[in-house]
Amino acid sequence: MHKYIQSLQNSTIKSLLLLKEKSRARKKEKSFLIEGQREINLAIEGGYLLKQIFYYTDIITVEEIQSLTKNHTAPIELIEITKEVFQKLAYRDTTEGILAVAQSKDLHISNFSVSKKNPLFLVAEAPEKPGNIGAILRTADAAQVDGVFIANPKSDIYNPNIIRSSVGCIFTTQIATGTNQEILSYLKNNNINIYGAALQASAPYHNQDYTKPTAIVMGTEATGLTDEWLAATTQNIVIPMSGVIDSMNVSVAAGILIFEAKRQRGF
Known part of the structure; x- marks a missing residue:
């Protein structure tokens, strides 16, 4: 009918x-x-x-x-x-x-699995702006990362603005959500090296080795990563900048870091 x-x-x-x-x-x-x-x-x-x-x-x-x-x-x-x-x-x-x-799919970290032995993950802690989340998902798709983890999510992943700004990349990349502790536990239990984008106690991002199982963790543009992540990282990393301000859009920074990891892995 x-x-x-x-x-x-x-x-x-x-x-x-x-x-x-x-x-x-x-x-x-x-x-x-x-x-x-x-x-x-x-x-x-x-x-x-x-x-x-x-x-x-x-x-x-x-x-x-x-x-x-x-x-x-x-x-x-x-x-x-x-x-x-x-x-x-x-x-x-x-x-x-x-x-x-x-x-909808249940995107909780408990349902996440990856078969690749040397995975590359992108973690975003408490991202709020749908546009940034969408842009991060586009970067993840372009780099074909093995998973995007949204820690302490502030936005519903199925928000139409995220779907629109991701141009559908929400459907092309494995996504998992959870608390900081849940995602940290997953990474540590699976022996994933954790590199946190931060100004504190940081080393230049291009001097690190991302060829082993790796998670690159991004904080918010306003406050950066919380102490919970900073204390758990293998190494904090920074993108050297020459401008007046000391920050850039989180999705842009994520793209720089992820594609350095891809470059080291031979794409």
């Missing part, structure tokens, strides 16, 4: 708006919204289960949706919506006429 929704007062649309705007709703429903063809395709490739697709037929056809989702393993409910409803749900000014409701 063909479903068609044209009212913003429809209960299904109200539920979607809650998924879009409220972390509490996403956690309760264990679902989140994905907007855009590339992001939906990456989610399917990343093993995410899609429940529903909402589409505006003036922009995208059912045939195009079927082609996009051909590798999805389960049936997806397709629901046509009006331009007004779509614009209310969409984040982007220029968009592709399609949104999906996907089932």
Whole structure:
């Protein structure tokens, strides 16, 4: 049966708006919204289960949706919506006429596993800005790191702004969340060398050996790493800077450090 929704007062649309705007709703429903063809395709490739697709037929056809989702393993409910409803749900000014409701994954560190014997991890402690988290995930994807750990997360990983700013890289990289202690325990139990980006007791980043199992840990731009991490690192590292200020965007710094590790490993 063909479903068609044209009212913003429809209960299904109200539920979607809650998924879009409220972390509490996403956690309760264990679902989140994905907007855009590339992001939906990456989610399917990343093993995410899609429940529903909402589409505006003036922009995208059912045939195009079927082609996009051909590798999805389960049936997806397709629901046509009006331009007004779509614009209310969409984040982007220029968009592709399609949104999906996907089932969340439990990203807790207890569910994380990696088979690689010499892994490279990126850790972000308490990142707050969705844009920074998205940029870090893009860096992680570009470098093909073996996992991104979000310690003491302040933002819901399935926040639409993180999905958007990561351009779908949230689906291409293994992600795990947990407290500082949970992630520290994982790293120590698996004999991972920990390099913390910090000004205190630091050595130049390019003088370190990242060819062994390695985690590079980033703090917030405002306060840096907490004492809990600083006390646990194998070595604190610093990027020498020549400017007036002594800090840079966390995602930029993460890119410099991760790609030095990749360079040492021969990419």
